[in-house]
Amino acid sequence: MNCKERKPYDIVRDILKVIEELNTLKDVDAILDKVLTEAREMTSAEAGSIFLLEAAGLRFSYVHNDRLFQGDDASKQLYTDFTVPVSEESIVGYAAMTGKTLVIDDAYALQGSEPYSFNKKFDEDTGYRTRSILAIPLTTFQGKIVGVMQLINARDCDNNVRPFTQDDIQYAPLFANSASVTIERGIMTREIMLRMMKMAEMRDPKETGAHVQRVGSYTAEIYQRWARNKGVDELTIKRTKDSLRLAAMLHDVGKVGISDTILKKPGRFEPHEAQIMKWHSVFGAALFANTTSELDRMCMEIALGHHERWDGNGYPGRVDKDLSQVRELCTQSIGGEDIPIGARITALADVYDALCSKRVYKEAWPEEEVLKTILEGRGTQFDPDVVDAFMEIQDVIGAIRKKFQETKE
Secondary structure, three states, rough: OOOOOOOHHHHHHHHHHHHHHHHHOOHHHHHHHHHHHHHHHHOOOOEEEEEEEEEEEEEEEEEEOOOOOOOOHHHHHHHOOEEEEEOOOOOHHHHHHHHOOEOOOOOHHOOOOOOEEEOOOEEEEEEOOOOOEEEEEEEEEOEEEEEEEEEEEEEEEOOEOOOHHHHHHHHHHHHHHHHHHHHHHHHHHHHHHHHHHHHHHOOOHHHHHHHHHHHHHHHHHHHHHHHOOOOOOOOHHHHHHHHHHHHHOOOOOHHHHHHHHHOOOOOOOOHHHHHOOHHHHHHHHHOOOOOOOOOOOOOOHHHHOOOOOOOOOOOOOOOOHHHHHHOOOOOOOOOOHHHOOOOOOOHHHHHHHHHOOOOOOOOOHHHHHHHHHHHHHOOOEOOHHHHHHHHHHHHHHHHHHHHHOOOOO
C-alpha cells in the first residue's frame, strides 16, 4: 500500500512505465492480471474485478480479493463464468452503458434513487463487506469500450476502508484508458488463436474451441503449481504462464496437414492410419520453426512434444532441427526432462481432457476413472511432478471444465 504523497508527474511517469510493461504481455489473462494489480496498487484497493464486453453483455473475466482469495482459491475464482447486461441494472452495466466512471463511497448507503443498484448477493454468500467502489469504463483512445474495471474498498495507511480520493478518481481512469488498448490487443491475440483452431476444427470436429480453451487453461494452471513447487520466482511464473496458455491452445494445429479421410473417420484408427496421424506433431512444429519470439519457441516445443512420454515411448521422438527434412519418426526416443516442460504439462492436460470428453467412438469417462488413469501413468507416461501438481489443483481443474463446456456434442 502506497501511503506517500505523490506528485502528478510521478504518477503519470509510473503509468507510462506500467503501460510499457503491459506491451510485453501477450495473453489477455496475463494482461488483465497486470492491469488489475497496478490499478489496485495505485488506489490502495483491497479487491477488484474486470468485465469484458462481448455480444451477450459484460462477461466476468478477472478478479482479485486480498481478503477472500488466496492460493488455489484465487485461481479457481478466475474461472467463474457469468455475464451482466449492459444496462442500468448494475453498477458495471451502467458504467459501460454511459461511458462514465462511477464513484461510490458506500455501496450500502445508496439511496435507491440512482439508476443503478448494488447487488448484495456476493457479500451475503461470502461474508465480505463492500463499501467504496470505483467503476471505470475501459475505453480506448478511439472511444471504444472494451469492458469495465471495478475497484473495491480503497484503504488508508491504517488499513481502514476509505472512499476513493480525488487522485484515485483522476488517475485510475487515465491508466485504465491507456491499458484498454493493450487489453484489446490481448483479446485480438486470443481470437486469432481461436480462429486458427476453428480452421483445425473444420478439418477435425474433435478440435473444438472449448477443448483448446480447456487444455490451454489446464496447462497454465498446472504449470503455476508445478513452478511454485519448484521454487520458481513469481515474475518468471507470470511471464511463462502468459505464453504457455496460448502455446498449449495450439498443440494440435498440425492436424491441418493430415488427410480428411483420417481426420474425419468416425471410429478408431487402423494401425497405418495412427502412424500417419503421428505426423501432426511435426507439421504443427514446422509452422513455428522460424522462431521470432519466446511464444513461437514454446508453440514449436508443445506441438512437437505433447505426445512424448516420460518413459521415452511416445512420438515423434528426437527429430532433426530442420523439420522440413524429417522423413522418419521415433528413430531415437526422447523422455524425462529432455522433453520441454510445456510439452510435458500439455501432454497430461490433453489426455485428461480427451478422457473426460465424449467422442464419436466413446462416451466421456467418469472423473474417478480419469484420475485413476492419470495416477497410473505417473512416472511412465507422465512426469511425476506434473501429475502431483495436477492432483493438487483439482478445484481449479473443475472450475475450468465448468467454464469451458462444449456447446455441442
